Amino acid sequence: MSKKVAAFLNDRRPPTPFLVLDLGIVESNFKALRKAMPDSRIYYAVKANPAPEILTLLARQGACFDAASVPEIEMALAAGAGPERISYGNTIKKEVDIARAYELGVRMFAFDSAAELDKLSQAAPASRVFCRILTSNEGADWPLSRKFGCDPAMAYELLRIAPSKGVVPYGLSFHVGSQQRDPKQWDNALKTTAELFQRLKVDGVQLQMVNLGGGFPTRYRQEVPSPRVYARTIHKALLTHFGNSIPDTVIEPGRALVGSAGVIHSEVVLISKKSATDEKRWVFLDIGKFGGLAETMDEAIQYPIVSARNGRPEPVILAGPTCDSMDVLYERADYRLPNDLKVGDRLEIRATGAYTTTYASVAFNGFQPLAAYYI
């Protein structure tokens, strides 16, 4: 814990649960990634944490922004980014929202279907459009379904006809899966991407950009490779598949920039057993799946959880405070907490700067959304 955070906690003592996020860590994460991948433009995935403090910091650092909706575009603009630094990266947009983004000056849009290309043609003339392709998500802790992207043959067809629709076929994007711990996963996607570049070039369509997506990890319970390892592996794949004509590249990190900057402070509400012979303790916290820890779904993202006590670590089942039985955080993931843990103790749930505050429900069970402090 930095001195700044320690001082804040000591001065303010906010009631739990709350997130405290150290903006200095966001800045150093950004700088480390920019240093590792100096040739890629960084579009911060606003959805990971849209706090104005974060957006303003990143805008000042020169970041670009990947927005999922018009409100996210407006937040990026309010933080000081010009519209030329904003990509409307959601492939599922109402035409009225595309028109609004266009009116705000945004000229870069994602799509993955004929119907969406038609909407862009109508509502965002002469904009740069990039097509998302389906890729494998092996190795990702939060793998993506087939929801986004189309197969390469369809991407080829749509980009080929894009000029006739009055938009600029700008490039391709893919996503190797969130919290992707295997940097080699980019290689396969880049192979497909390079083939599409080549085929389209033959047809007179010169793409300029590859959007390498997100997927860059945060360290949770397991060690992850450093940004430099990702950079090197991706650069090698670009060289292999594009040779001496490497296109412009874009990356869309979210959790890699903000995840490690945040810590949720929670109080132990109850410790119990279900029978006298139960081996595991149930430990109930004042935050759960509906209060911001939605990514514990299927125990996918495993946050480090830390107690200040020194007792022997023994197995626990961790659950949230709502009357919803789905609100169990970790039952199979072998979490251990000190055997002298007490009701009322404080726990730190670390690496919770991404995908927490905005996932919180408005008021499920009457509990307030997650309070957050950006310092």
Added chain:
Amino acid sequence: MSKKVAAFLNDRRPPTPFLVLDLGIVESNFKALRKAMPDSRIYYAVKANPAPEILTLLARQGACFDAASVPEIEMALAAGAGPERISYGNTIKKEVDIARAYELGVRMFAFDSAAELDKLSQAAPASRVFCRILTSNEGADWPLSRKFGCDPAMAYELLRIAPSKGVVPYGLSFHVGSQQRDPKQWDNALKTTAELFQRLKVDGVQLQMVNLGGGFPTRYRQEVPSPRVYARTIHKALLTHFGNSIPDTVIEPGRALVGSAGVIHSEVVLISKKSATDEKRWVFLDIGKFGGLAETMDEAIQYPIVSARNGRPEPVILAGPTCDSMDVLYERADYRLPNDLKVGDRLEIRATGAYTTTYASVAFNGFQPLAAYYI
């Protein structure tokens, strides 16, 4: 659709997505349940939908309230229910919250562990306490985990010592699982309950109340038995196990009162295929898992979804509008929509009055929480 709802939609034309809930249906659901189970006190599970309009209506009808938190207690009080009509039904409570509820006049509390009994002893002296026991959840569409309840031997022990802790051992509760379509599931739990009543009586502890929990279903895609069938089956089980000394009974319906009263109106944002040879269309709506349809998790709750078009129904995959790939509603559940469905069409997602508004995230992807109109 009632005339009242039709008139509202015609006059107001709110932007999608939104929930419109017909309070008249809540009232008739309440009356039907009260008529079917005249001997049970009805504690409405506030968490299902805490809209003040619903709470006020039910308070006027004489309902009691099952609250999960202090804010829910305050909402029930604000709606006109006295504290004697409120049960603090969450088994996971901070002592400070128990104290606050006690201060507000609440004298009925759930627990399922020694630590929680100690908190009640400290913060809610002389209150009536009931212990929740673990039961099987076979037949439930939204089965509960082992999160709530303790085994009967532990319940026996805790209720036996309750008087020495300065609280009144009032009764037992159990929950057969939400959206429980098999009324016979109450029988097994009542057998265990009656045995505990008997054992405790021998020790001089005379319990008075059985809380039969919730679980009463709403009709989604599948037909469900009527309240009268549940009433008859449960009454028979009570007679079998308690003979001529049937205790006071309490039920805690949530979705059974409000589910069928609500309809979410959504717009089709995009219809696409992932490849030229794909058989199923992907249909993307402007509401998804994070906008209020959290109970589509694992495709557990299957809402009827209706289009006004007449084309031949053909298979679709339904998904929400966020950039989160988990935001897929139904992929395996064989939903079909007309083959002439168009982008911009309105869809009705029916039976969505329960567990929707408060499950909505605060602003995931920049999307606003679910708007709701109670008429």
